[in-house]
Amino acid sequence: MLTTVEKIIFILAALTSVGFTYHGFKTIVDSIRKGRPAPELKDIPGSLVKAGVAVLFQQTIFKARKVLSAIHMGLFFGLITYAFVNLTDALEGLIPGFDLVYGGKNIPFKFLPAGVINTFNLIADVMSGILLFAIIVMFVRRFITKDKALTFRDNILLNPKVLAGAQARDSLIVDVFVVMHVGARLLSQAYRLNEGPDPFMPIASFLNSMVGSSEVGVHVAWWVSLGWVMFIIPYLSRSKHTHFFMSPINLGLAKQNPRGQLDPAVPLKVIEGTRFDPGAKHVHDLAWTRVLDAYACVQCNRCQDVCPANFYQRPLSPSALEVNKRYLLKEATFGSHPEKLLLPLTETVISPEAVWSCTTCYACVRVCPVGNEPMADIVDIRRRMLIDGYEIDSGVQNALQSLATNGNWMSKGKRLRGKWAKEMEFPVKDATAEPVDHLWFVGDTASFDERVIPNTKMVARIFNQAGLDFGIMYKEESNAGNDVRRVGEEGLFEQLVEQNMAAFGKSQFQRIVTTDPHSFNTLKNEYPQFGGQWEVKHYTVTLLRLFEEGKLTVKNKLSNYKVTFHDPCYLGRYNGGFTAPRKLLELLGVEFHEMPRNCENSFCCGAGGGQIWMGKVAPGERPAENRIKEALTTFESNASDKKQLFIVTCPKDMIMYSDAVKTTGNEGRIEVRDIIQLIAEAVGVEEPAVAEAVAA
């Protein structure tokens, strides 16, 4: 089809395009390689294949925004089809007489059967329509209806380029590309139809009925279509649409360790002559897999949507973190500002206040369609800020200091930890002194907080009633360190682990049970790295087993209660503990209603990652308050006059939500209870009468 001159121009242009593309991707790969060693990944080819399949079926994007995800799916399949279309288009240009219309009947040599070509033509034609439709929806969403989900709140630190609208510009370029490219391609086919409509090319045939056929038209449209491709491919490496290539790779290289196991503060891999400081100050202090995150990021803001800190008007957006990383890297590697790489991340990527707003709820990582881990970056930044002597919140500092001296964050003496147990009407075994089957790791809040202790005692009574052989470690137990680690105090975390390991070493037990999801998480997922290999159970699992084994029986069905259940982040999203609490509630016979945000998509109470220690409380609706409203709305659509309960299985939740019920003025409408309170009622275990009579 092309003249010789055109062919020469085409080949030169294609080579140039390849050159720029190579340079683009080499720059990206070099920048990624500058990151720190990441935790070892196993079977990379296997997980890349798995990721490829996930991408092919677009599985990961459907975790949120179903309709938009379906439209993205159209875009995705359209562009995949077009990769082949571009190939056949190039052949049409370069090989005389190579023409796919009418089943390829004009092709002068034996190519493919007409049936195959017709199928291809049909797919290409229909996909062109879908592509145009999808891109127009995306365009309208960003530029006409201006979907709020694509914007950042004013208090969030943004790269100057992003503030100036670089994301919108990138999107516009790609939108225009798709429209021009697909439109021109359709036209080039329409102009070829000089023998009337081709039933396998309905859209092109329709266009042909309007524009007719034209040899010049074929040339012009062909050049527009393929010219754009040669421009856009190298451009992609420099724009946010690098995600076309980087997302599948990133997904294949995503975190393989358990969700609840943080990467170490310093890479485990030793490199001769390199000494790593803990955590991250600069972008290349991050593990290379997390530098890659920035290139893989779709900039879709799905993570921002689910972020409780963002909801709470805090200056934190996990997506802004990735977007800022991306533009920082771009300015430094493609632009003329390599020195910007040496600016602290707290100036370029995320504000210090935002760093300290994260609840480490994992919602952002869970929802991300491309396997990014903004939360891990935040923890690494905290780690370095602590080492560098950044002035932390006074409440957090007090908590850490108390943890260092007393082993708990409440400035209570070690000996007071088992005080509640000594007040019990039956002896609670000291696991450090006599063998027990279940070692109950109680945790700080359940041991010391007056508001939670009645529930702690009730757990002991129920265990006792069921004949469970259990004991606690009294003064030998220290805080497990889950939140300490997530605040970034790695050294203190290690100290606490050592203290607990020493205590475990003194004790004889078969398995660990804990009432605290935070302790549960680190004991289960992180202690093994320090040699602590035990079976660790959350008390809901232990209780369910006691029911199933007939050691506990429901005497009174609780059908007078209408309840909903809050999945604690560290039990649910982190460790998949969704079923035991729900099965227990079913056994108890309550009327159960699920809140819209449940299980994997549960909404954090706002206490995790050290937030409960914060001295300053920010204004605005708190996540826990929003959650109480969600529960009430759930109940409203199932109206009845039963007593409405908000069930928790985490001591911190007990405190957070009891407060939230008060501050939202909903006392009397909804009550927060630990699941153990319901169980006590159902199995008929009561507090001994003397306990409450006189307060001395």
Place this chain on the structure above:
Amino acid sequence: MNIVVAIKHIPSIADDLPVSGNNVDFDSVDFVLNEFDEQSIEQAVLVKEAVGGTVTVVGVDLIEELDNILHLAIAKGADKAVKVTADEPGADSHMQAKWLSEAIKGLSPDIVFAGVQASNDLDGQIGPMIAAHLDMPYIGGVSSVEVADGTATVNKEFAGGVGAKYSVSLPMVVGVQAAAKPPRYAPISKVRQVAQTATIDTVEPSGDASSGLTFKKMAPPVATGHAEMIDGSPKEVAAKIVELLKSKGLA
């Protein structure tokens, strides 16, 4: 500039205080750094950061556990640490002031910081006594210190929101109520690193200056009554209170 901080290791009151015989049961109590000493270490480090010099922290090792505290002080910015090995958990403030002074003398200090008081003796004596032993001026209740050209500008706070500013020629002893900034946090990894690398100088206690006081008896206060919780609606509660007052002849 030679900056010295005198610190005190005291029984923790995070637990109920165990008593045995006529004193605290020192074997079953944890020892912690006096909280005002945390402030005075911070103030000393702030002065060093402003004008340069070295900060030396000096304390009496009562139960052979002072090293942790000294390591913490170094992690927070002190340069040297000295411990007086007394092994006498009940040493009173007179004895400690004497031993500390003897240890501090050799350091030829330009300024000495001490916490304004500690919760065990609660007499605020250590600072003034060190000043007396070293023959230096003393100001207590201090909330910030700045040093320039051999003179310290010291802010002191009085009750009722009145403050005073003093200019004192060095050397002097300062009793710190609060540092100009909240004490900084020392990450444990740093403290542990210090513990592996730092050396602590040891001196024997010298000089005897017991207060001459002896404990006759120490016991937790005896509860002399109990609170009665009144339940019911506000009206019922009010009625019960009136009844109660009447029954006691108060209304």
